[in-house]
Amino acid sequence: MKESQYETIEQQMTPPPPYVVNVLKAFFVGGFICVIGQAISFFYMIFFDFTEKTVGNPTVATMIFISMLLTGFGLYRKLGQFAGAGSAVPVTGFGNAVVSAAIEHRTEGYVLGVGSNMFKLAGSVIVFGTVSAFVVALVKTVLVMLGVVTW
Structure with a gap:
């Protein structure tokens, strides 16, 4: 059988992916994660006297902590299988990726396994964030010095 014949048969046999269902799952799960984040923000503003300007950091830290716990218990993987990109796009996906790498390589030891593989992802994200913040600043x-924008 030639390669072109195989591809033709494969295209005929493979069912079309459910794009609409996948997009809806990702949209609603990602949105629900954001609703949880907003609820946490309101919780911090009401009970801990944070302002809208200062509530961002503790909210992000809490969301990452929750995703790391869910990853450790194996629940975030199930959510990711169901929602796809809906669970990967928010900041919780970052926490999941870091802990997943640490859990996957724990048999190699704490330094060479957990530490080095956990920071492969985190290191690149931190470097990219720092460099992009520097470029934007x-x-x-320059725009302020030229008088195009006011400080």
């Missing part, structure tokens, strides 16, 4: 500073 540099562009804004």
Whole structure:
């Protein structure tokens, strides 16, 4: 059987992916994760006197902590299988990816297994965030110096 014949048979036999269902699952699960984050923000503002400006950091830290716990118990993987990108896009997906890498390589030891593999992902995200923040600040500073934007 030639390769082109095989591809033709494969296309005929493979069912079409349920794009609409997958998009709806991702949309609603990602949205629900964001609703939980908003509820946590309101909780911090009501009970701990945070303002809208200062509530972001503890909310993000709490969301990452929750996703790490769910990953450790094996629940976030099930959510990811159901929702796809809906569970990967919010900040909780970052926490899941870091802990998943640590859990996967724990048999190699704490330093060479957990530490080095956990920071493969986290390190690149932190470096990218730092570099992009520097570039944005540099562009804004130049625009302010030129008088295009006010500080």
